Amino acid sequence: MGRLAKRFIRAAAFVGKEINEVRRQPRLILSLILGPFFILLLFGIGYQGESSTLSAVIVVPKTGNYSREAADYQAMVGDQLVIKGLTTDEADALGRLNRQEVDLVVIVPSDVAKQISAGSQVKVPILFNEVDPMRNNWVTYLTYIYINELNKRTVAAAAAQGQENAGDLRSALARMRKSLTAIEEHLQRGEVTEANQQVRSMQGSSSNVQLAVMLMGGLMASDDTLISPAEPQNPELVNLAEGQSVSARLGGNIKELSDELNEKNPDPGRTRERLASIRTDLDQLDKLTQQFQSINPLVLAAPFYSDVQNRAPVPANVTAFYAPGVLILLLQHIAITLAALSMVRERLLGTVELFRVSPVSPSEIMLGKYVSFTLLLGLIAAVLLGLMSNNIEIGGVPLSLGVPILGDWVPLVLTITLVIFASIGLGFLISAVSKSESQAVQLAMLVLLMSVFFGGFFLSLETLWEPVRALSFALPVTYGVFGLQATMLRGVWPADIYLLGLLGLGILFAALSFILFTRQFRRG
Amino acid sequence: MTANVPPPAANLGSTNTTVAVAFTPTSGPDNAHGDLPPMIVVKNATKRFGEKTIVENLSFEVKQGEIFGFIGPSGSGKTSTIRLLTGVYEPTEGEVRVMGAVPTHPSRRVQERFGYMPQLFVLYPNLTVRENLTFVAGLYGMNPFTRRGRVNELLKFVELWEARDRVAANVSGGMQRRIELAASLLHNPPLLFADEPTAGIDPVLRGKFWDEFRRLRDEGRTIFVTTQYVGESEYCDRVGVIRKGRIVALDTPLELRRQALGGDVVDFTSNDLTAAALLNLMSLDGVREVRPVSRTEARIYVEEAAQAIPVLLDALSANNCTVNRIEEYRPSFDEVFIELMKRDAAQRGETGEDDDDGPSS
Numbered sequence: 064m065g066r067l068a069k070r071f072i073r074a075a076a077f078v079g080k081e082i083n084e085v086r087r088q089p090r091l092i093l094s095l096i097l098g099p100f101f102i103l104l105l106f107g108i109g110y111q112g113e114s115s116t117l118s119a120v121i122v123v124p125k126t127g128n129y130s131r132e133a134a135d136y137q138a139m140v141g142d143q144l145v146i147k148g149l150t151t152d153e154a155d156a157l158g159r160l161n162r163q164e165v166d167l168v169v170i171v172p173s174d175v176a177k178q179i180s181a182g183s184q185v186k187v188p189i190l191f192n193e194v195d196p197m198r199n200n201w202v203t204y205l206t207y208i209y210i211n212e213l214n215k216r217t218v219a220a221a222a223a224q225g226q227e228n229a230g231d232l233r234s235a236l237a238r239m240r241k242s243l244t245a246i247e248e249h250l251q252r253g254e255v256t257e258a259n260q261q262v263r264s265m266q267g268s269s270s271n272v273q274l275a276v277m278l279m280g281g282l283m284a285s286d287d288t289l290i291s292p293a294e295p296q297n298p299e300l301v302n303l304a305e306g307q308s309v310s311a312r313l314g315g316n317i318k319e320l321s322d323e324l325n326e327k328n329p330d331p332g333r334t335r336e337r338l339a340s341i342r343t344d345l346d347q348l349d350k351l352t353q354q355f356q357s358i359n360p361l362v363l364a365a366p367f368y369s370d371v372q373n374r375a376p377v378p379a380n381v382t383a384f385y386a387p388g389v390l391i392l393l394l395q396h397i398a399i400t401l402a403a404l405s406m407v408r409e410r411l412l413g414t415v416e417l418f419r420v421s422p423v424s425p426s427e428i429m430l431g432k433y434v435s436f437t438l439l440l441g442l443i444a445a446v447l448l449g450l451m452s453n454n455i456e457i458g459g460v461p462l463s464l465g466v467p468i469l470g471d472w473v474p475l476v477l478t479i480t481l482v483i484f485a486s487i488g489l490g491f492l493i494s495a496v497s498k499s500e501s502q503a504v505q506l507a508m509l510v511l512l513m514s515v516f517f518g519g520f521f522l523s524l525e526t527l528w529e530p531v532r533a534l535s536f537a538l539p540v541t542y543g544v545f546g547l548q549a550t551m552l553r554g555v556w557p558a559d560i561y562l563l564g565l566l567g568l569g570i571l572f573a574a575l576s577f578i579l580f581t582r583q584f585r586r587g
Numbered sequence: 588m589t590a591n592v593p594p595p596a597a598n599l600g601s602t603n604t605t606v607a608v609a610f611t612p613t614s615g616p617d618n619a620h621g622d623l624p625p626m627i628v629v630k631n632a633t634k635r636f637g638e639k640t641i642v643e644n645l646s647f648e649v650k651q652g653e654i655f656g657f658i659g660p661s662g663s664g665k666t667s668t669i670r671l672l673t674g675v676y677e678p679t680e681g682e683v684r685v686m687g688a689v690p691t692h693p694s695r696r697v698q699e700r701f702g703y704m705p706q707l708f709v710l711y712p713n714l715t716v717r718e719n720l721t722f723v724a725g726l727y728g729m730n731p732f733t734r735r736g737r738v739n740e741l742l743k744f745v746e747l748w749e750a751r752d753r754v755a756a757n758v759s760g761g762m763q764r765r766i767e768l769a770a771s772l773l774h775n776p777p778l779l780f781a782d783e784p785t786a787g788i789d790p791v792l793r794g795k796f797w798d799e800f801r802r803l804r805d806e807g808r809t810i811f812v813t814t815q816y817v818g819e820s821e822y823c824d825r826v827g828v829i830r831k832g833r834i835v836a837l838d839t840p841l842e843l844r845r846q847a848l849g850g851d852v853v854d855f856t857s858n859d860l861t862a863a864a865l866l867n868l869m870s871l872d873g874v875r876e877v878r879p880v881s882r883t884e885a886r887i888y889v890e891e892a893a894q895a896i897p898v899l900l901d902a903l904s905a906n907n908c909t910v911n912r913i914e915e916y917r918p919s920f921d922e923v924f925i926e927l928m929k930r931d932a933a934q935r936g937e938t939g940e941d942d943d944d945g946p947s948s
Contacts, residue, residue, distance in 0.1 A: 069695075069728030076725025080711065080718070087713040087754065413709035420673040420703045420780075421726045422695040585691075 073423045077431025078438070081405065085439060104450075104464065106389060110381055117166040117202060118147045120156045124173035139216075143205060160192050167191050167202065187213070218364035225363075226356045232275040233356075236349045239268050243341055246320075250334060255324055262321045265341075269314045272348065276310040306351040313344035377467050377552055386451055386466040387547035388520030388540075390444070394479065395486040395540045396511050398440050402490025403503040405432060406580070411500065415584065425581040429573070433487055440483045448475075469554030478546040478557055481565035485539035488572025495579035514540040520548075539568055623651045624687065626778050626809040627672060632681035634667055641667045642832040645681070649811055649825075651777075654804050656823030657813040658924070664832040665813035666706055669782045672811065673703050686778065699727055701778040702771035706786065706813075708763040712756035716747050716766055719755055720773060727774040734773075741769040761788045768796070772803075779803065781812040785819065797822045817920045828927050835931040840920070847926040848918060850875055851892035853899060855913035856884045864906035871895075871902055886916065 085091055121136050123129045130136070137146045147165050150156050156168045170188040172178070178185045189206045193199045242261045249258035320337040323329045373379060409415050409428075418428060451466045468475065489510065497503035515521060517531070518540040524532055535541045542564040546557030627649035634641045642664040649655040657665050670676040671683050674690030683690055688697040710719040717738060724734040742748045745765040750758055755766060764784060771779060781800070785793040797819065800810050804824070812823070820826045821840045828836040828843070836846055845851065857864075860883055868877050868887060873895050876888040889895035892915040903910055 066695075072725055072728045072731060075731075076722050079725065080714065080722045083718050084711060084713050412711070413705060413707055414711070416670075416675055416705060417703065417709050417723075418726070419675050420698065420701075421723075422698040422728060423726045 069422075070424075070427055073427045074431040074434065076423075077428060078435040081432060081435035082439065102389070102393070106382070106385065110385070115198075115201075116143055116145055117205065118145045118164075119167035119169055120147055120159055120165050121149045122153045122156045122168060122170045123149055123151060124171060125151045127173060129171060139212075140209060144209070157190065160190060163192060166193070167206075215361070215364045219360040222358075222360040222363035226358070226360065228275070229352050229356050232272060233349060233352050235268050235272055235275075236345055236352065239265050239272070240342070240345050240349075242268075243338060243345065247338060250331075255329065259321065259324045262317060262324060265317050266314075266321065269310070269317050273307075273310040273314055276306040276348065276351075306348060306355075309344055309347045309351070313341060313348065316340045316344060375552070376469055376554055382464050383466045383552060384548070385520065386464055387551050388518070388544040390447055390451065391479075391482055391543035391547055392511070392514055392518065392520075392540050393447070394440055394444055394482055395489075395514060395538075395543065396507065397443065398436060398483050398486035399490040399493060399510055400504065400507045401436055401439070402432065402487045403493040403497060403507055404500055405436075406491055406494030407497050407500050407503045410583075419584060425577065425584045429491065429577060429580065432491075433484070433573075436487050437480065437483050440487075441480070444479045444483075466551065468551050470550035470556070474550045474556045474562075475547070477562065478543060478550060478565070481562060481569060482539050482543035482546075485565050485569035485572060488569050488576055489539065491576035491580065492572050495576050495583065510538070514538050517541070518544060520544045536564065537568070539565055542568070625649060626651050626686060627655075627811065628682075628684040629672070630682045632671055632678040632683050634671055634676055635679045640832055642671070642829075645671075645834055647827055647834065647837055649809060651809050652804060652807050653824040654800055654810045654812060654822065656820055656826040657811065657829060658817060658820055658826055659813075659815065659829035660928075661815055663829045665815075665829060666782055667832075668829070669703075669780050669811070669813060673701070673780055699774060700776055701780065702774065702776035704767045704771040704779065704781040704784055706782040708755070708760075708767060710755055710763075710766060710770065713754060715752050715754050716758065716762075717742065717751040719766055720769055723770040724773050729774060737773060741773060744772075745769045761792045764788055764792075764796075768799070777807070778809045779811070781810060783813050783815065785814060785816060793819075817924045820920045820924075828924065830928055830931050831935075833931075836927050843927070844918065844920075844923050847923040847930070848888065850888055850890045851895070852916040852918065853887045853889055853892050853896055853913065854880075854884070854916045855887070855899070855903070856911045857903065857908045858883055858911065859908045860885065861906065861908065864903060864908045867906050868899065868902055871898055873898070883911075 119140075121133070123131065131149060133146045133149050136149070140146065144167070153168075153170060156165075156170075159165050160168045168190040170190070172185050172187060175185050187210060191199075191202050193202060242265045246258045246261045246265075249255070249261065316337055320334065320341065323334050323337060377383060409418070448468070451464045452468050453465070490507070493503055493506045493510070497506060513534065517524075517527065517535040518538060519535055520540075524535055524541070527535065542561040546561035546565070549555050549557045549561075625648040627647075629645050629647050632645045633643050645668060657668060659665050667676065671678055672685055672690060674685075674693055677691040685693075686697055686700060688694060690697075711722070714722065720738045720741065721734065724738060725731075729737065739748075742751050745768055747758075747762060747765055747769065750762060755763060758766070764787075768781075768784065771781070784800075785796050788796075793816070800812065801822065804810055820843070823840065825837070825839055826843055827834050836843055838846060860879075865877050865879060865885060868874055868885075873890045874887060875890065878886045878888075880886055887895070887899060889899075896913060896915070900910060900913060
């Protein structure tokens with residue numbers, strides 16, 4: 064038989080041996096395949112993907128016109144914050160916070176109107192007692208949202224007040240229209256002096272109207288915002304700025320009418336012209352005021368809203384997003400543990416001594432183990448993918464996660480195979496530096512822990528300090544997670560860097576473990 | 588591919604299984620060929636780990652077709668010597684050659700020509716007996732299409748056919764030793780290293796193992812076997828006695844006995860025994876020592892018992908001693924080894940009581 068054939072037979076001996084060893088341990092098969100799947104399933108069923116609700120106590124001032132009903136505050140804050148009660152005793156509320164009976168204490172300021180009138184912002188103290196940085200961020204974010212909401216409602220209330228005041232403006236305009244009719248009647252009767260008196264009365268009203276229109280226009284002004292809209296939300300209805308020029312023109316027309324009437328012989332034609340212009344201006348202003356009143360105060364308070372569209376091929380879903388990562392993490396861990404334990408066991412059993420005196424070489428041993436573990440893990444990956452991606456239900460109980468696989472099978476298989484290849488190499492490397500099974504398991508667990516923290520799927524890699532991020536790229540899981548997410552969730556080939564990275568790591572681990580294993584194998 | 592050798596009468600197997608050999612067979616128990624190049628040559632080999640010397644200045648040769656026993660107490664360096672011979676250890680000094688090759692840098696061809704039966708069970712407890720043997724056959728690159736038949740042959744040969752599908756963890760220690768023996772013979776090697784093959788197994792099975800080794804020897808194979816059972820020396824063609832890493836004696840079992848006792852021993856009884864008669868015996872040629880045992884018994888140390896007995900009878904008769912019984916005394920190998928150990932300890936200036944374990948009988 065040829066040398067090459069014998070090499071193949073020797074390597075194949077390990078394939079058969081490893082597969083038989085696993086086959087002889089049904090519990091191991093159970094824990095290798097069903098264990099990871101149930102972890103995935105529990106994760107999919109159990110993970111809500113929603114932030115927890117917070118409980119709060121509201122401290123209201125002892126005096127003042129404040130609601131004393133928790134329901135009023137609850138209606139304002141929505142579901143994320145549960146109002147546990149109202150109190151006027153700040154110390155009692157803080158005591159509850161210190162005892163962690165509630166998450167937040169919100170202290171309502173006592174002299175809101177006074178502070179706003181004085182031109183200063185009103186501070187709303189919100190206290191919490193949190194050591195969890197994630198919850199700390201969540202509370203901070205939530206309170207920011209609530210204060211924004213509070214500000215918006217305040218502005219909306221002010222706008223509503225402005226709309227109410229616009230009713231006074233319309234009354235003033237009606238009075239002016241009445242005066243205009245009186246002027247016309249006086250002029251028809253030739254009562255110029257009486258008509259002039261009415262014009263002066265109109266001049267006073269015109270000043271007030273100009274002021275009111277200016278205030279309305281200020282509410283609508285968009286120049287102070289960060290983003291100038293390309294066009295207003297409804298230009299027909301909202302363009303109250305035009306009202307300012309109309310009111311200014313009205314003032315001018317009234318003055319010109321007054322000047323005309325003060326002439327010795329007022330020109331009846333010009334006077335009629337002025338009167339007609341004033342009526343037109345009054346009609347325009349009345350129409351604009353009416354339009355202003357019809358606008359939703361919340362639109363005045365928050366004229367912009369975002370229109371967000373997710374262009375990803377699958378809807379963002381916590382289970383679908385994490386499933387590829389968890390699968391890769393499990394495959395990496397099983398591969399590392401199997402490979403590390405296998406080599407350590409050979410040493411502890413004493414079989415290495417048998418190998419040394421037999422014609423088998425370290426490369427044949429490693430090749431045989433690579434092939435057997437790749438086959439075994441490939442089978443596990445196939446079963447897990449099948450269970451993950453189908454919609455299997457028994458009696459209404461979901462037995463799969465329905466994770467989509469949008470991409471081609473080729474990049475999927477390639478990514479998984481490369482992850483397995485690199486992970487087995489890492490396992491061999493661990494075995495080369497481990498003196499016992501427990502040491503190998505400990506190191507495998509450390510790699511698992513590192514993968515969870517630095518693998519980039521629970522914590523974004525961007526959140527890591529760059530030198531530490533280098534560690535992420537020494538782990539097969541990092542490349543595998545991104546590669547598999549791209550294939551499964553986006554339906555595209557993984558970026559070359561992920562596949563080449565895995566290949567590079569695999570070759571590096573294989574070379575290092577081969578050198579160390581050969582040294583140990585031949586050491587006399 | 589091979590010549591079939593008929594099984595010996597005392598076969599391990601209950602069936603008439605034959606085991607094929609793939610080398611030129613020699614015949615008979617005295618087939619250790621001086622004219623053939625030795626299978627093993629060791630010259631001044633020393634192995635040290637750091638400051639600790641494991642074996643020192645070993646020199647011996649093992650001829651083709653002989654059972655070479657390596658006997659010594661536990662910790663004396665038997666396994667280390669086997670590891671030097673199989674290439675697991677590299678000698679710190681000296682030279683080791685097995686089938687002409689340096690074992691630490693052997694060609695695969697050489698490695699395929701010797702079998703190794705380790706001291707402990709080193710195969711896989713989770714695999715069945717057959718799976719273990721199939722795996723070892725694979726290690727030696729045996730053709731997958733023909734190896735099944737060979738595995739079956741050896742399963743029957745070592746009486747494990749009935750247990751072939753039991754996992755190795757569930758068979759007895761004796762069965763595990765037989766799995767190891769079968770594994771070491773799978774590739775039909777002309778040279779077998781067996782490290783304490785009979786340790787921890789019952790006397791009946793031990794006897795079968797030795798029957799088998801002698802049968803393999805009769806087929807022309809060379810067997811290098813270590814043991815701490817002194818009584819097993821007599822099954823060997825030649826014996827090396829090792830103590831504290833050094834060979835203290837090396838010869839055939841018979842010669843070892845002579846070495847240990849300084850020659851042959853003759854015991855006699857006579858009711859007329861006198862001091863004068865004993866003094867007279869001392870002066871005879873070939874008599875080295877005379878030790879009175881009782882008033883009627885004495886032990887004579889001579890160079891050659893067969894030649895000495897007629898001379899002794901004549902001398903005693905001349906001194907009016909009527910001899911009731913005279914015979915050559917054959918001490919047990921336990922006594923021989925104790926004597927050899929004591930002598931080595933004396934040479935090294937030791938008490939001889941600090942061996943890890945005395946050899947077992």
